[in-house]
Amino acid sequence: MKPVAIYTTPICGFCHRAKQLLNQKGVDFEEFDVMANPDLKTEMIKRANGSRTVPQIFVGEDHVGGCDELYALERQGKLDELLAA
Secondary structure, three states: OOOEEEEEOOOOHHHHHHHHHHHHOOOOEEEEEOOOOHHHHHHHHHHOOOOOOOOEEEEOOEEEEOHHHHHHHHHOOOHHHHHHO
């Protein structure tokens, strides 16, 4: 399984929903709290091609996007494939 990284803040409902889906699927992920460490926000924006909102989710080097994009991949049956590739 590819490594998963998610940039979050503790007060973000979309972050909680994205992590909930990943947890339900048994996916280990590395979480980066951009509120606790502002330097991580700069890293996230660069890595996410300018996207400033959280969550920002990466599977391997692939930028998934946010919570809505993660759930869309799940609905389309493509998330498991992306995680396993």
